[in-house]
Amino acid sequence: MQVKALTFDTGGTILDWHSGVCSAFQKVGQHHGISLDWHAVTNDYRRLAMKGIVGQVHPTFNMDDVHRTALDEVLTKYGLLQLEAQERWQIFHAWHKLVCWPDFPAALARIRQKLPAISFTMLPVSLVLDVSRKNDLDWDAVISCEMIGVYKPNPQAYLKAAQWLGMEPSEILMVACHNFDLNAARACGFRTAFVRRPDEWGPEGPPDPTPHPDCDVVVDGFSELAKLLGV
Template sequence: MTVIRALAFDVFGTVVDWRSSVIAELERFGRDHGVSADWPAFADDWRAGYPAAMDRVRRGELPWTKLDGLHRMILDDLLAAQDISVSDEDAEHLNRVWHRLNPWPDSVAGLIRLKQRYVITTLSNGNVSLLTNMAKHAGLPWDCVISAELFGHYKPDAEAYLGCAALLDVAPDELMLVAAHPSDLRAARDAGLRTAYVVRPLERGPGRTPPPAEDGEFDVLATDFLDLADQLGA
């Protein structure tokens, strides 16, 4: 079996708790502006809107657009649907909540351990500035920040996975994708990468079942990053 030389991490939901972070910021936004809404549902709708927005880029309906731009388009539509009117400056500050997401409790400690043995990088649809600012905010100790923005292809396009391996100068099967989303892992596996499924049962809120995976479908199944470090000998 080929030796793993690098680990590439999906970020939203895998490394950071996007939902709780966004809900907390939306609640502050509501208090500051004297408006109310079902903020958990607003957060879910904001996140749910971005796959369709990416597909518009893939179909050529939109030019290549970094994730900040897609998030802002979705946000503007959601605010309009709620009849919430704020300044462009305030809307842009809210949009950048995705730069200020908080990590899961095990993320930083687990990454520090894994970093001792492997090159660790992001491989996210988030743009480079978003991922860099998030790392600064959350204390994420990446060796480098790799984004779909660098390839002009969002995951799950194969170009993102293969491009990450090429930038790190490793073979695809020397790179392991770590993610909480089986669909992402399946696309990485199909591109020749190794795979680690880290289950995040609270990503979409309490009482929701994590996406299922078949027994043995991925190279590693872990409960969190500390368990992943144990299994990978870090």
């Protein structure tokens, strides 16, 4: 497969958001002696946040803002309004401290020996900066939908990313574990690679685990992706 660059979804494809955010909920809950299904709470939080950002066009907010608003909503839903401001901040800030999937850093280094690797994400730039430094991830570029002003899966986001890279969409391989992202990229002319992340949503499992048959590449991990790219 001949491509000139790879663009990576980052929030779930690269980062283990469920473990990081769930751990923050558990820690705060333990302090208050609260016992809940924190995995379910975490996933509800994620769903609310995604609902608030997906497809937005020129919003006056970014995903950090959505994470704050969605947190208030989920705390209300689960009767957790006794959490203090500092505790809410600890849960919110967990997004900026996420750990990446263990198979990614080495594969990223291998891929970058041959091709540019770009974080193409709905996450805000400040969050990508924080998690990239924490996990020693060296990107060739970061393209956040915050910078474009249009959020995936709106076609304008993908086309603008290709324009900024100076490439035709067909010269770019979009890498993600979510069909909605890959389907939208493919409709814009991108090549697509589905990387399975069965643990993304914790014990519940991902809501859409079966790759679309039109994906150019389907792999179980990033090392396998690097190998297919010849590195």
